[in-house]
Amino acid sequence: MLMQASRTHLSIDSGQHSLAGRKSENQDFHGAVVPEGQALVHKGIAFVIADGISSSPVARVAAETAVKSFLDDYYCTSDAWLVKTAASRVIAATNSWLFDQSRRAGGSGDSGYVCTFSALVLKGRKAHLFHAGDSRIWRLAGQSLEQLTDDHRVQVSPDENYLGRALGLSQSVEIDYLAADLRPGDVFVLTTDGVHDFLTPQRIAAEIVRAESLETAAGKIVDQALEAGSTDNLTIQIVRIAALPDPAAPEMLADEQALPPAPLPRVPGYFEGYRLLRGLHASSRSHIYLAEDETSGEQVALKFPSIDLRGDADYLRRFAMEEWIARRMASAHVLKAASYPQGRQSLFLASEFVEGQTLRQWMLDNPHPDLETVRGLLEQIVKGLHAFHRKEMVHQDLRPENIMIDTSGTVKIIDFGSVRIAGVMEAAPALDRAEILGTHQYTAPEVFLGYLGTELSDLFSLGVIAYEMLTGRLPYGAAVARATSAKAQAALRYRSASAITTRVPDWVDGALCRAVHPVPGKRHEALSAFLEDLRRPNPAYTSGTFVPLAERDPVRFWQLVSAALALLCAALFVQLFGNP
Template sequence: MQSGLSLSFGHAFVAPDHRRHRSSMSVQIPENARQLESKGACAIIADSTWRNAIARQASDISVRGFLSDYYSTPDHWDIKTSATRVLRALNGWCYSQSRYVQGGSYISSLSAVIFRSRESFLFHMGDTLVFRLRGAEFEQLSRDHVTDLGGYRYPSRALGMDNNIDIDHMSLPLKQGDVFLFTSQAVRGTLTPTDYVHAIRQRDSDLDAACERLADMARERAGARGYGAETFCFQLVRIDALPEEDMGSPVQLPGQLPIPAELEVGDRLDGFVIESIISRTARAHVYGVRDETSLRRMVMKVPSPELSSRNTYLEHFLLQQWIGERVRSTFVVRVVSPPRPRRHLYYLMRPVEGLPLDRWLEQHPEASIDQRLDIARQLARAVHSLHRRDILHQAIRPDNIMIDQHEQVVLIDFGACARRLDDDNNAALALARDGGLGMHSAPEYALKLGVSRRSDQYSLASTIYWLLTGIMPYAIAPDTLDSEEALSTLDYRPARRINPRVPASLDIALERALSPRRALRFRRLSELVQALRHATASADEGGADDMVSLPEKRQPAAPRQGTLRLWQGIAAALLLLVVIMMFQ
């Protein structure tokens, strides 16, 4: 007997001219048991409203984009949260891209059904059709959102049609033998419910053959009525087996795992030996561990036992793990998969053999400006990789920046990270304040104003400024401000005044990125990255000199005085020559 969810599926297209085809379908069943348990299997169909080349792109992007992003959402998000957030993000992208397209748009109807355990979840926009066949009962699950204009029916509430989207959502219990049919609005008027039931039941052992039979019947009926069938498509999904009702969850989800008690050196947990205690805070404990089987060393982060009842923090702890697993950058610490099933709540990271940036500079006071600019560029790329995933770090400061023996930068600590939901994310603000502000925090954190990517931009620029000059950009610490009016008291100290080797173009870029008012900073971090990319130390000599004593070591007066005397001598000789020529 099957011990879990099992599905069969088939599909068929009617596409006499593939260039005009505008529908896409797919079924995805995760091979990983944990992902199947947490996210389920998904069947989806998308159908564009346009009859041109971009129509196929619109439907393909909708299907591939949803499947990719849905299965990348955190495991502790429920089905509705994961699907609706992905659909809203996808809708915003399609709507924004349509403004740059002539003669078409990224608009498509979309229906997705997620099958998990003994339940199904339908998400629907537009006029695609989803039916369920249970026994002899054949019923439509989706609602037609259409508008009649001049005798033609157009989809409404479709993906990409408006910046705000209204998503139909419903959940239905599953029964073994249920068959779900996905098709497009074009099939309306060709087949009857009896046709569907007969075609499916006569070929229920081969769902691809059943879909082909439906396609043939629809094409014949459409031809008899005198209209084309280039947009017909059919997809069938059958529930072959369901988990037993009383068997419980075969795979325990991360949010259900117990938090381990406080650990000491020598203790063992899930096959790991605690070798060192890296840090202990009120929020989390971080240990250096060794795998007893492979002898591999890793870093283990565990929620503080005192926070076991705080669901909000535990959800954020799981988000930290998700961020470390999804962000692929050599400049951001990497979360690694545990070699065995976990019995406690924690996550593992690759160890970074190196020093925090502030301690590294203490040990390398002679570091040249080229070295420091290289560190700045790496750090900017680390932050940029987070922003590409719509993640705010919110704690960019020297003690969270590791430098290894090869001067490789690794940004660590996801403790204050947040997903960027909008430009004024109050949840992210509260999270950063709870973790503690510092002298590199943007002023909006202290003033409890909205935060965004530009807040990370400020912290990055502040850290780079400190890296190049050894001081802070303002005499007053921004994290001590108590009113918005106090922003006008912040007076930027040009970096070149402290260290003349800082390129002028970079100093200008830093000043803008460090603007006390968030709206005046760069719109995109890439603009600051570009300034760093073009900054060089070749404009000044002596790049290996000690950065702190750099202004005192330069003695430009003597060379300029010798040059002045040379030109004075040349001018006197020329004047004498002119006088002699006048009296000849």
């Protein structure tokens, strides 16, 4: 099998061969998927090999199920997930099914649905290895093979050993994972023990190097192992990296990247199947209009790219990616993408129209909200953030302007131009530049130090919003944006919310303080934990431990110190220059 090399695509050459050998049935199973288009970019190429245990009458079924399930289900997982996340979840589900089948059939480990498992996923410029059992994954190294996986066999005596780890052996399985950088010309080899127990790594490597094709090499290696006395099933897969994607030109989107930026439309007017009604919002980064689908009559919001940024390739990529993100979200609290009545001839975005107001406007209209109302809004925002985080996405620009409240009171997160997508960045690491894409007042301090945004960064932004909703101020003022060094961030001092308003109890203040801590590891471990601390007093914040005023409210502390000094100076002045 040969994929033609391309400047911007991963391409490989491969060969595979499997044989029952001296056994009546081949209990090994193997497979591969070499997709095209966006599946190749977002999911990569997968090779899988499995070896059913010889003592089981259903070993072949177990091996076949493991391979087919992985190759089918892995490509159905979210494109936004990391390879490790997607593969691990698929493997865990397969393991549970195999174990359950054994339990239903009353079979033990020796006679159940049990098999070894090794998978190689090639995505972008990295190889991802997943392994359990004693099948192996190797890499060609000079005149020999480098073993990349460990055999999970337990040696009881020189003559007795057993499989310590495999799919279907127990309710859960520990899978070894390894990621390795790829180079053109790299060769990976997957084998079952019927091959590698009877041929040395040097002999396998020599055959690969001198063979006319990898398919020929695979067949000859299996034949040589059989001649060397192999008594087991024999399977081998060989993969050579022919070309790697260009890191400077990742094709992360299908058609959108080829579309020219849409011109700004006339309002009122018509544009590509829509009737433009009025403008909704305009900024230096985009223009948004209310429009009506000429076919269905549905009202939608149309977003057009900025005139000034149309020459910025990174901006246009992020702009196009917003729809990619929206179409993969399923939450009542995240803005939904809309369909296009005539397809698209230019780059613009269509989404549901949310009739309502931004959280910013709501805050202006409700400067002194009660705590329960704030809790309710925050809980809806967290539901929207959970939808992002389940897809391994970080919003990175959570702020009152990017949160809408519709006429029914439903909160929706909007604007996905700053979202970091783990799976996309994995496929195109050159795009992951740790840029500060969000609004500085709400951006987590670690981002200013060059670290990538995480779920805890979104928690910080949420904490700032919660603080602002309750107090009308920011917990550190404008100091966070200026704190671009670890020393400066260590000097940040939280201003107590309960010192600003009596509507914030001390224990709620403690929850806010923790959520916006400058150090990510000192924040809540999850969004749900923050919400819990806003609902129920946490003993950690109500322990009665004395906290100095200088720490609780440094501004008030220094105000009091200044006032005391002023009074002292006045008293001294009177004493020195007053009437005798």
